[in-house]
Amino acid sequence: MGYTIVEKIFAAHRRDTPTPENIILDLDVVMCHEITTPIAITDLEARGMDRVFDPDKIKVVIDHVTPAKDSKTATQGKILRDWARRQNIRDFFDIGRNGVCHALFPEKGFIRPGYTVIMGDSHTCTHGAFGAFAAGVGTTDLEVGILKGVCSFRLPRTIKVEINGRMPAGVYAKDVILHIIKKLTVNGATDRVLEFGGPVVASMSMEARMTLCNMAIEAGATCGVCLPDKITAEYLWPFIKEQYTTIDEALADFQEWHSDPDAAYEQVLEFDVSTLVPQVTYGFKPDEVKDITEMEGVPVDQIYIGSCTNGRIEDLREAARVLKGKKISDQVRGILSPATPKVYNQALEEGLIKIFQEAGFCVTNPTCGACLGMSNGVLADGEICASTTNRNFNGRMGKGGIVHLMSPLSAAAAAVAGKITDPRVMLD
Amino acid sequence: MKQFGGQALFLDRSDINTDEIIPAKYLTENTKMDLKPYVLEDLKLGGFDPKRDLADKGVIVSRANFGCGSSREHAVWVFEVNEINTVIAESFARIFRQNMYNCGMLAIELPAADIEQLFNLGGEVTVEVDLPAGKLTAKGERTAEFSFNLNDFDRRLVAAGGWLNYADKHY
Ligand code: SF4
Numbered sequence: 001m002g003y004t005i006v007e008k009i010f011a012a013h014r015r016d017t018p019t020p021e022n023i024i025l026d027l028d029v030v031m032c033h034e035i036t037t038p039i040a041i042t043d044l045e046a047r048g049m050d051r052v053f054d055p056d057k058i059k060v061v062i063d064h065v066t067p068a069k070d071s072k073t074a075t076q077g078k079i080l081r082d083w084a085r086r087q088n089i090r091d092f093f094d095i096g097r098n099g100v101c102h103a104l105f106p107e108k109g110f111i112r113p114g115y116t117v118i119m120g121d122s123h124t125c126t127h128g129a130f131g132a133f134a135a136g137v138g139t140t141d142l143e144v145g146i147l148k149g150v151c152s153f154r155l156p157r158t159i160k161v162e163i164n165g166r167m168p169a170g171v172y173a174k175d176v177i178l179h180i181i182k183k184l185t186v187n188g189a190t191d192r193v194l195e196f197g198g199p200v201v202a203s204m205s206m207e208a209r210m211t212l213c214n215m216a217i218e219a220g221a222t223c224g225v226c227l228p229d230k231i232t233a234e235y236l237w238p239f240i241k242e243q244y245t246t247i248d249e250a251l252a253d254f255q256e257w258h259s260d261p262d263a264a265y266e267q268v269l270e271f272d273v274s275t276l277v278p279q280v281t282y283g284f285k286p287d288e289v290k291d292i293t294e295m296e297g298v299p300v301d302q303i304y305i306g307s308c309t310n311g312r313i314e315d316l317r318e319a320a321r322v323l324k325g326k327k328i329s330d331q332v333r334g335i336l337s338p339a340t341p342k343v344y345n346q347a348l349e350e351g352l353i354k355i356f357q358e359a360g361f362c363v364t365n366p367t368c369g370a371c372l373g374m375s376n377g378v379l380a381d382g383e384i385c386a387s388t389t390n391r392n393f394n395g396r397m398g399k400g401g402i403v404h405l406m407s408p409l410s411a412a413a414a415a416v417a418g419k420i421t422d423p424r425v426m427l428d
Numbered sequence: 429m430k431q432f433g434g435q436a437l438f439l440d441r442s443d444i445n446t447d448e449i450i451p452a453k454y455l456t457e458n459t460k461m462d463l464k465p466y467v468l469e470d471l472k473l474g475g476f477d478p479k480r481d482l483a484d485k486g487v488i489v490s491r492a493n494f495g496c497g498s499s500r501e502h503a504v505w506v507f508e509v510n511e512i513n514t515v516i517a518e519s520f521a522r523i524f525r526q527n528m529y530n531c532g533m534l535a536i537e538l539p540a541a542d543i544e545q546l547f548n549l550g551g552e553v554t555v556e557v558d559l560p561a562g563k564l565t566a567k568g569e570r571t572a573e574f575s576f577n578l579n580d581f582d583r584r585l586v587a588a589g590g591w592l593n594y595a596d597k598h599y
Contacts, residue, residue: 015599022581024599035455036500042458049596065456072456079458122499122523138501138527144595152526152581152591186443187493191522220496222522284472285443372452372498393447393497395470 002260004158005225006193009133009257013116015150024152025133028115030145032060033101036120038079040143052087053149059110060084061093061101064368069375099340099366102126102214102308106206107342109239113228113257118142118151123308123390124223125216129209130236131228131257133193136217156222157266158193158259159184163200165274170424172318173208174310174388174407176200177215178279180271182289190220192266195259200273201226206235207314214309215390218286228254278423281405284394292410295420300404301383303334303415304397306364307371310388310408311339313346319412320352322426323359329418334361335377337369359415373397386414429587432514432534432557434486436566438547441473444490445497446524448472450506452498460505467506482510487555489546490517495524495535504531514557516564518543529582530591536564536576545572559586 379401
């Protein structure tokens, strides 16, 4: 019997097996941000355990509220900053160099196939796009990760998600994953790994794969994962070129992290995306998803393009296709938060920022900000936001606010129309 | 080890998420105690008033996929500081369940039919937890007993008072 990629990663990182159902894994990367880490740091200090297992394996960013908006968020940043200095953590990204964690860390080449990764953040599953096991954890898991470099998991079962067909014009990874979550429901993948494969995934960019894996948690999954291939190797090349003489050599190595043909899956789900139309959420759960054509005309107050789901360069390009030469409706306000400084710079060089600004968008610095209703675009009671983020929970972007999740293209179309609308008619 | 059991608060809805349990805007608080007043502030549940309904409760009973969404352990701490020690539900989101055990608290899964029965006991319901035997006794207008399974590792975490204590000893 063969093994899945995650079973192989688990076998290679096994520190202990306290029971047949549980495994303690050695960690390759522990990532930290200023919302969930400061309280871990102060607790470790209080216990006289202010140490780290390996400063080079800890990656730190201030991203959720940056620049600080008040004394409390300033304190969170300060605790994290002081700790990174004290513990000689070199990969610390403060304002000016910071961006949304799940967009920034992949860009820095921190995630490699076969890695084990945790972070005190549920969307850590994003990094599975690189063929890694990456899971969101709470603060206690984070503390133990920081201190000991280990984390406990139950042995997850794997659901294979085969994505077949051809992506129609105007349909993106975001539409595909919303459609999959609708089918799986919000807990259909709890204690499971979602392994994405098939021809559509094979031809997806790393950015698109990250969008897929990012929302695995919205179906309850422990992690999403894509098998590492040539596209992965090309993305990582600047960081691995000292290690390998050619891409093919890297690819041969990545084979170690491929699921075997006879691996045991709990379930294989097949989706054909050829007839998929742009998707959008209604209600307060990410599995409450409809075809955008069924939501035509729903008015919106704010458009938000950004986040770890859809704040990458491709996302900005898609939105700009619709915004180019147009103005957003007087009824709405548009906010763009490029996810990282690199995305921001690239968007400047490509003329995308100009397109957004001329259309009437406000462009903020890279930050999570409005995605979790903490800063930079919090909704008022009763306001509606067309958003490229990943959660439409009650109050997520501000108390009493309503969020409709959609692709960057659909969000841009909503900005122009002042209401939810099928973006495909705006494509030339 | 903590003491488990107490009066039950019934939250009759599935998919209660951690944003509802403790909204993100309070994640800037730097001690667990500071979170206390904001418990379940954004819960979407008709007629629910956290201040009134949470008084003197030790146990929460709810439906499927409790604690989904964000990884914030604040959702567990805000229960802890409000003296909730046990959540009983049909199922849990993985991170929330792990966070409960990591803090030495109980997240007990029961089949849907048992949960239904708990909801229908009538009156003020008090839940007693017999951890070694894996038994719950719930007394309202009627009394019912339920057995539950605890993963052996989770059981060790509860006995150790949480994952940090356990990990510090073993790794
Ligand atoms: S962008 Fe939103 S979902 Fe992503 S890490 Fe930031 S707050 Fe979380």
